[in-house]
Amino acid sequence: MSKVAIVMGSQSDWPTMQHAAQMLKELGVEYHAQVVSAHRTPELLTEFAATAADNGFDVIIAGAGGAAHLPGMIAAHTHLPVFGVPVKSRTLNGLDSLLSIVQMPKGVAVGTLAIGDAGAANAGLMAAQIIALNDETVRTAVQEFRRTQTDKVLSSQNLELPE
Numbered sequence: 564m565s566k567v568a569i570v571m572g573s574q575s576d577w578p579t580m581q582h583a584a585q586m587l588k589e590l591g592v593e594y595h596a597q598v599v600s601a602h603r604t605p606e607l608l609t610e611f612a613a614t615a616a617d618n619g620f621d622v623i624i625a626g627a628g629g630a631a632h633l634p635g636m637i638a639a640h641t642h643l644p645v646f647g648v649p650v651k652s653r654t655l656n657g658l659d660s661l662l663s664i665v666q667m668p669k670g671v672a673v674g675t676l677a678i679g680d681a682g683a684a685n686a687g688l689m690a691a692q693i694i695a696l697n698d699e700t701v702r703t704a705v706q707e708f709r710r711t712q713t714d715k716v717l718s719s720q721n722l723e724l725p726e
């Protein structure tokens with residue numbers, strides 16, 4: 564069974580990163596969530612990223628805030644696709660996180676999502692869409708999710724002027 568790893572720089576990132584986990588759960592994709600920090604636990608980062616493929620992961624989602632080196636450093640140690648989620652920082656609202664993650668040097672790729680909760684949810688969706696290429700059950704779940712979303716938009720329009 565396909566598995567997605569969700570890693571984050573700190574426990575304080577979980578309120579954001581749980582949106583990735585929720586999306587994967589909704590789409591029936593197994594995930595494992597863990598705190599790993601390039602700065603605070605550098606040896607764990609190397610060990611985790613270098614063994615991720617052998618441990619059965621297909622995609623890695625990495626969320627971090629501020630000087631967000633985690634996604635890039637994970638990508639440096641693995642051939643697995645890595646999605647980076649910029650977590651909203653207290654001082655600079657996540658612009659620092661975004662710029663740290665998005666500006667990768669050519670040759671080591673991180674797919675960068677939007678800042679915050681929506682970015683985390685979309686990272687989960689992207690991971691599921693990759694897994695759906697070879698997994699019919701997940702493909703059906705993704706298609707159903709998209710259909711339900713479309714139906715909701717089309718059926719909930721209220722464009723009346725207030726009295």
Ligand SMILES: Nc1c(C(=O)O)ncn1[C@@H]1O[C@H](COP(=O)(O)O)[C@@H](O)[C@H]1O
Nearest residue numbers: 572573575600601602627628631632633
């Ligand atoms: N950006 C990184 C990394 C890393 O990139 O390895 N490790 C922790 N952090 C970030 O520091 C912020 C504050 O962390 P604390 O709340 O623990 O002080 C978090 O958003 C975390 O992702």
